[in-house]
Amino acid sequence: MLKVENASVFFAGRDKQVVHALDRVSLDIPERGFVVALGTSGCGKSTLLNAMAGFLPLSEGSITLDGKPVSGPGAERGVVFQKDSLLPWKSVLDNVALGLKFAGVPRNESRDRAQELLRLVGLQDFAKAAPYELSGGMRQRVGLARALAPDPKILLMDEPFGALDSMTREQMQELLVSVWARTGKQVFFITHSIEEALFLGTEVIVMSPRPGRIVARFETDFVRRFVAEGDARAIKTEPAFAQLREEIRAIVHQSEDLVTS
Ligand SMILES: Nc1ncnc2c1ncn2[C@@H]1O[C@H](COP(=O)(O)OP(=O)(O)OP(=O)(O)O)[C@@H](O)[C@H]1O
Numbered sequence: 001m002l003k004v005e006n007a008s009v010f011f012a013g014r015d016k017q018v019v020h021a022l023d024r025v026s027l028d029i030p031e032r033g034f035v036v037a038l039g040t041s042g043c044g045k046s047t048l049l050n051a052m053a054g055f056l057p058l059s060e061g062s063i064t065l066d067g068k069p070v071s072g073p074g075a076e077r078g079v080v081f082q083k084d085s086l087l088p089w090k091s092v093l094d095n096v097a098l099g100l101k102f103a104g105v106p107r108n109e110s111r112d113r114a115q116e117l118l119r120l121v122g123l124q125d126f127a128k129a130a131p132y133e134l135s136g137g138m139r140q141r142v143g144l145a146r147a148l149a150p151d152p153k154i155l156l157m158d159e160p161f162g163a164l165d166s167m168t169r170e171q172m173q174e175l176l177v178s179v180w181a182r183t184g185k186q187v188f189f190i191t192h193s194i195e196e197a198l199f200l201g202t203e204v205i206v207m208s209p210r211p212g213r214i215v216a217r218f219e220t221d222f223v224r225r226f227v228a229e230g231d232a233r234a235i236k237t238e239p240a241f242a243q244l245r246e247e248i249r250a251i252v253h254q255s256e257d258l259v260t261s
Contacts, residue, residue, distance in 0.1 A: 002029040002052065002154055002186060007061035008211075009047050021047040023211035024061070029154065034180060034187045034223060036201035038194060038248065040256050044212020045190045049158050052188060053079050065153065075103060078147030082159040084139045086131040086146075093118065093127040096145045103150060110149075117145040120179060137168035144179065154186040162192065173199055174232055181227045194248050198222055198241060199232065206248060208255030216251050218244065 009022040022044040029035045037045045050056045052063055054072040063070040065077070086095045093114050100110035118124050121141040131139055140160055147155055161169045173196060180187055191197050197204045200223055206216040222235050235241060 001031060001033075001066065002188070003062075003064045004028075004048070004052070005062050005064075007048065007051060007058050007063065009044070009051065009056070010059045020211035022051070022058075023213045025207075025212070025214055026061075027205060027214065029186045029188055031186060032184050032202075034189065034200055034202045036189045036191060036197040036204045037207055038191060038197045038204055038252065039207035039212075040192075040209060040252060042212075043207040043209035043255075045207060046158055047212065048207075049079075049156050049188060049190055052154075053077055053156050075099070075150040076153045078150065078152035078155050080140070080143050080147045080155065080157045080160045082162045084131075084143040086139060086142055088131050090131075091127065092123065092129050092131065092134070092142050095131065095142055096149055099146060099149050113149060114145070117148055118142075120148070120182070121145045121175065135168070136164050137172055140164065140172060141175065144176070148179070148183065148185075152185070154188065157187065157189045159190050159192070161196070169196070170232065174226075176200065177223055177226055180223075194245050194252070195236065198245055198248070199226070199236060204248065206251050206255075215255055216248070218248070220244070 004025055004027050007022055007025045011019040011021055013019040025048060027035065037048065039045055051058050052070065054070050054074060093111060096114035096117055097110040100113060115127060118127055121144055123138060123141055126134065161172050164172060177200065189200060198220060201220055202223060204218045204220060205214050207213065208215045222241060226232055226235055
């Protein structure tokens with residue numbers, strides 16, 4: 001379980017002003033949990049994810065994974081960003097295997113593992129392709145396979161589908177759910193889309209800006225239903241889905257008004 005307790009982050013802003021980016025945020029990501037953070041721009045979502053990844057230190061509070069403090073990046077936490085960072089001169093297979101190479105895994109073993117992961121994300125026929133030959137959705141699938149390569153306990157995903165067209169985005173959501181269901185990873189996922197949050201999350205947290213805090217939490221089971229039933233459209237058009245979407249929309253807009261008023 002990944003545990004965030006009373007996490008606060010202050011940045012030194014311009015003109016010696018202090019930016020209070022995160023304010024006493026606490027949350028748990030349990031085994032097989034899929035926690036989605038939702039909120040307007042600037043409410044500290046990326047700051048929270050970067051702290052979980054070990055890319056930036058907390059000013060106050062703590063983050064632990066299975067009881068061990070997170071104090072820097074580590075192989076048990078895989079990260080996927082909106083902008084893929086694939087190496088253009090390496091093949092898809094080599095991009096996926098890269099982390100394993102750095103971890104000292106023998107070449108044959110890392111290539112086998114990379115091939116297996118490409119199968120998991122449906123890209124087994126593109127192992128030899130170069131990243132520039134792939135569409136945006138396919139590149140994000142490579143990014144997902146690469147993050148999974150060291151077999152992390154948790155995936156940290158910062159708006160991974162934000163730049164994709166809506167059809168591809170829906171396909172990627174379904175692919176991610178199938179990967180999650182098959183691998184049993186914990187996931188922390190950031191999005192601006194309420195519908196995406198509701199479809200993916202076992203828990204949705206809503207954050208508000210200045211300072212970034214959690215203003216609402218919802219436990220949901222749409223994703224488990226999708227895993228069992230397989231019909232995304234039926235779930236997204238259900239009255240219960242629409243009702244919760246509107247409830248969350250009202251909370252998000254309320255927190256926006258607080259900032260602009
Ligand atoms: N390195 C930094 N130095 C100073 N301020 C920062 C730094 N990083 C983030 N901030 C500020 O902290 C606040 C939270 O930023 P953060 O990127 O975490 O928000 P976000 O919710 O992820 O936004 P978005 O949805 O636009 O990505 C913002 O006001 C931002 O300007």
